[in-house]
Amino acid sequence: MTLKRHRGLTEQAATAAVDQACRMLRLPTIRAQFPELAEAAARDQMSYRGFLAELLMAECDDRARRRSERRIKAAQFPREKSLRAFDFEANGNVDAAVIHTLATCEWVKKGLPLCLIGDSGTGKSHLLIALGTEAAMAGFRVRYTLATKLVNELVEAADEKVLTKTIARYGRVDLLCIDELGYMELDRRGAELLFQVLTEREEKNSVAIASNESFGGWTKTFTDPRLCAAIVDRLTFGGNIIETGTDSYRLASARAARA
Structure with missing residues (x-):
């Protein structure tokens, strides 16, 4: 699979167009990860659909992460605490x-x-x-x-x-x-x-x-x-x-x- 030309654009022009489109559509993760994912897609001979899916899933995953971070911040917890860090062995009362x-x-x-x-x-x-x-x-x-x-x-x-x-x-x-x-x-x-x-x-x-x-x-x-x-x-x-x-x-x- 080649990503060098699309509708007559050079690879450099296509990359610039992707960057501009991502700015307009507010897709910061795709904009940041596109070059690396494009290289991986070419190297792995990924299908067009597979490449598109990788881009969209990366954006969705990052948006979900940012939403979680915003909700955690909005909760106004005084400090970070996780269940992973809780010592259940030290407190046998807690199941x-x-x-x-x-x-x-x-x-x-x-x-x-x-x-x-x-x-x-x-x-x-x-x-x-x-x-x-x-x-x-x-x-x-x-x-x-x-x-x-x-x-x-x-x-x-x-x-x-x-x-x-x-x-x-x-x-x-x-x-x-x-x-x-x-x-x-x-x-x-x-x-x-x-x-x-x-x-x-x-x-x-x-x-x-x-x-x-x-x-x-x-x-x-x-x-x-x-x-x-x-x-x-x-x-x-x-x-x-x-x-x-x-x-x-x-x-x-x-x-x-x-x-």
Whole structure:
């Protein structure tokens, strides 16, 4: 197969035309990879259809990668965490099979909740971010926030008369990840505003939370028993509860590194 001439163009002119067309059609990957792929196609005597397929698949793959990167960035994770980097051997409380099943994101597709409960250093925030990242890579809109930050934002929104708009914005994402729920006591107003967000998402879009308190201890955070019970119901109905335990493997790892 020869790519030297096309409709009377020299090879150099054809290359320039491809470059210009890719700019106009916004095909940056084809533009960047065309020379190398064209040489490989000629060397391997690839058919015209095969060469075209290689170009288009390269563009599609790169666009999918860029979309994933944009969704991960939009999620506002505080740091990168992956399931591959989670040490399941160091934390026997966490079932690797269960976590990898959650990584398929079927629960996000169904709008189900997820609760990660355990002491500091047991990996719950790592899993929250890693599973949120998996959801973003799978095409879901994800948003991460600290519980206190979310409540403060809701209080400010209520004061500025834009609460409905703020709650609707949080309601639109496919997965809302709320970290450090239970670390600080919330006053009744803050708890009620958080409850509104959870109610907006109930049975429509998923919520995943990480908390250092068992459900029985949530009355320290939500001081109204009835409101506390309603929030627990919103976050557990039909969902998954993962207990990461009480032994800090992060602390154990640090000690081992110093030994």
